Amino acid sequence: MILSGIWEQISTFFVDLWITVSTFFIDFGTDFAHQFYLAFIKDDRYMHLVTGLQNTLIVTFFALLLGVVLGVVVALVRSSWDKNHETMRPGIGKSLLGFFNGLCKVYLTVIRGTPVVVQIMIIFFVIMASSNNKILAGVIAFGINSGAYVAEIIRSGIMSIDGGQMEAGRSLGFNYTQTMIFIILPQAFKNVLPALANEFIVLLKETAVAGYVGLTDLTRGANIIRSITYQSFMPLIGVALIYLAMVMFFTWLVGKLERRLRSSER
Amino acid sequence: MKDNNAMQPVLSENLIEVKDLQKYFKGGEIKALDGINTEIKKGEVVVVIGPSGSGKSTFLRCLNLLEVPTGGQIFFEGVDITDAKTNINLHRQKMGMVFQLFNLFPHMTILRNLTIGPMKLQKKSKEEAEKTAMELLARVGLADRANAYPSQLSGGQKQRIAIVRALCMKPDVMLFDEPTSALDPEMVGEVLEVMRDLAKENMTMIIVTHEMNFAREVASRVIFMDNGMIIEENTPDELFTNPQSERLKNFLSKVL
Ligand SMILES: Nc1ncnc2c1ncn2[C@@H]1O[C@H](COP(=O)(O)OP(=O)(O)O)[C@@H](O)[C@H]1O
Ligand SMILES: [Mg+2]
Numbered sequence: 001m002i003l004s005g006i007w008e009q010i011s012t013f014f015v016d017l018w019i020t021v022s023t024f025f026i027d028f029g030t031d032f033a034h035q036f037y038l039a040f041i042k043d044d045r046y047m048h049l050v051t052g053l054q055n056t057l058i059v060t061f062f063a064l065l066l067g068v069v070l071g072v073v074v075a076l077v078r079s080s081w082d083k084n085h086e087t088m089r090p091g092i093g094k095s096l097l098g099f100f101n102g103l104c105k106v107y108l109t110v111i112r113g114t115p116v117v118v119q120i121m122i123i124f125f126v127i128m129a130s131s132n133n134k135i136l137a138g139v140i141a142f143g144i145n146s147g148a149y150v151a152e153i154i155r156s157g158i159m160s161i162d163g164g165q166m167e168a169g170r171s172l173g174f175n176y177t178q179t180m181i182f183i184i185l186p187q188a189f190k191n192v193l194p195a196l197a198n199e200f201i202v203l204l205k206e207t208a209v210a211g212y213v214g215l216t217d218l219t220r221g222a223n224i225i226r227s228i229t230y231q232s233f234m235p236l237i238g239v240a241l242i243y244l245a246m247v248m249f250f251t252w253l254v255g256k257l258e259r260r261l262r263s264s265e266r
Numbered sequence: 267m268k269d270n271n272a273m274q275p276v277l278s279e280n281l282i283e284v285k286d287l288q289k290y291f292k293g294g295e296i297k298a299l300d301g302i303n304t305e306i307k308k309g310e311v312v313v314v315i316g317p318s319g320s321g322k323s324t325f326l327r328c329l330n331l332l333e334v335p336t337g338g339q340i341f342f343e344g345v346d347i348t349d350a351k352t353n354i355n356l357h358r359q360k361m362g363m364v365f366q367l368f369n370l371f372p373h374m375t376i377l378r379n380l381t382i383g384p385m386k387l388q389k390k391s392k393e394e395a396e397k398t399a400m401e402l403l404a405r406v407g408l409a410d411r412a413n414a415y416p417s418q419l420s421g422g423q424k425q426r427i428a429i430v431r432a433l434c435m436k437p438d439v440m441l442f443d444e445p446t447s448a449l450d451p452e453m454v455g456e457v458l459e460v461m462r463d464l465a466k467e468n469m470t471m472i473i474v475t476h477e478m479n480f481a482r483e484v485a486s487r488v489i490f491m492d493n494g495m496i497i498e499e500n501t502p503d504e505l506f507t508n509p510q511s512e513r514l515k516n517f518l519s520k521v522l
Binding site for chain 1: 330332334350355356358359361362363365367369370371372373382383386387431432435
């Protein structure tokens with residue numbers, strides 16, 4: 001019974017798909033220009049996408065900034081604890097580091113254990129209930145979210161640096177923090193740059209759920225056009241192409257940067 | 267040396283004094299250092315020998331507190347650096363260290379490797395730091411590699427740079443932990459040459475090495491360690507030709 005129900009659904013899906021695709025190709029020639037006009041040109045509807053794109057980029061950029069700051073701090077606390085807690089002299093310093101390490105672990109668990117849509121809704125509707133600044137809510141929510149992932153990326157970068165580097169820095173007279181800043185972190189960053197760039201791209205795409213709190217991002221811009229024109233194809237495919245173009249552009253940019261960094265050491 | 271009061275200046279010539287130094291690992295299970303007592307005077311070249319696992323590296327690393335001692339005291343230039351209140355970072359600037367695996371900073375040029383310490387820690391100007399670095403580079407014959415990256419150098423070149431990096435801080439003592447052990451045989455000579463020059467200039471040095479000929483040639487004193495203890499210490503001539511303990515005789519019979 002259940003099986004035959006599922007089978008029916010699957011076959012209906014393929015029939016619908018076939019009809020959509022074939023209709024598209026049949027109407028394509030005659031309809032395309034008109035649909036394009038309706039979706040983007042008439043009444044300057046493309047402006048919904050422009051505004052949306054602006055907001056998407058603003059939220060992504062500042063969220064990434066916040067995420068990297070948060071991520072570095074959390075990564076430093078976590079890796080400092082992991083590498084040193086066995087050899088540290090007992091005292092207030094060790095207790096504080098232990099406390100913050102625990103705090104960071106809770107942060108990582110909660111953020112990585114819940115959907116980002118739920119997080120942004122909690123930030124906007126619960127924590128920032130009295131404010132109506134959607135962009136700010138978006139930046140904070142996505143920043144806190146990506147901070148958790150950035151933290152683990154950077155931590156793995158720090159842990160991958162040979163212990164001799166820390167010893168060499170310390171033996172010159174640098175303190176722990178200076179050695180981290182001048183010697184360990186630059187190498188760690190370089191090693192995890194591809195992973196960080198990937199996180200940026202994930203973040204860019206993830207902001208598409210910002211519409212849940214009414215933020216007019218790129219995806220919501222397309223949805224607005226959809227609700228005006230009652231047709232989905234143009235705005236959704238258009239928006240998909242814009243995301244794709246951005247992702248490809250950033251991927252290319254990072255590849256270039258990586259090659260530059262690597263060739264400087266040869 | 268009988269009247270201690272009259273001999274104060276002589277006492278202060280002790281650059282390093284080690285008193286009953288202990289270092290245990292794994293909660294006391296491993297006694298890497300089991301009560302070390304010794305003094306190192308200005309200008310001395312002390313070579314530390316002993317079988318693998320005898321505590322030579324741990325001893326050296328305790329001297330600049332890369333390993334925190336479990337017990338005992340280390341006085342450097344009269345200051346107890348094992349005291350938790352001592353700012354060890356200041357004293358480490360005066361103790362250069364050279365590692366078996368070089369540990370150059372791979373993300374910086376050679377010149378930057380050499381100047382970052384003086385510039386950030388001793389507030390030297392870029393010009394001043396680079397001038398010192400270039401002079402020292404020229405002395406080890408690597409001035410033309412100033413703008414290269416560590417990955418572009420051979421092992422012997424890396425180790426010479428590592429020595430120069432420590433020297434750029436104008437240290438009062440240099441610590442070497444098996445500086446030639448990771449090198450291809452044909453590169454050992456060029457590194458020993460640099461160390462030999464340092465010895466001639468009366469740099470105080472503590473060197474852990476298996477190069478017995480080199481020890482014989484440059485050491486003012488040789489320390490033989492085993493099981494975390496100093497078993498014998500003497501001038502190289504005495505120690506190598508006239509070993510007292512069975513353990514040293516046994517060790518020498520294997521390495522000479
Ligand atoms: N970080 C460490 N943790 C545990 N044991 C160690 C550590 N470092 C050294 N040891 C132990 O201490 C002893 C002395 O080691 P080491 O000083 O490296 O000897 P050497 O340099 O003479 O070969 C060895 O038994 C070694 O296994
Ligand atoms: Mg050793």
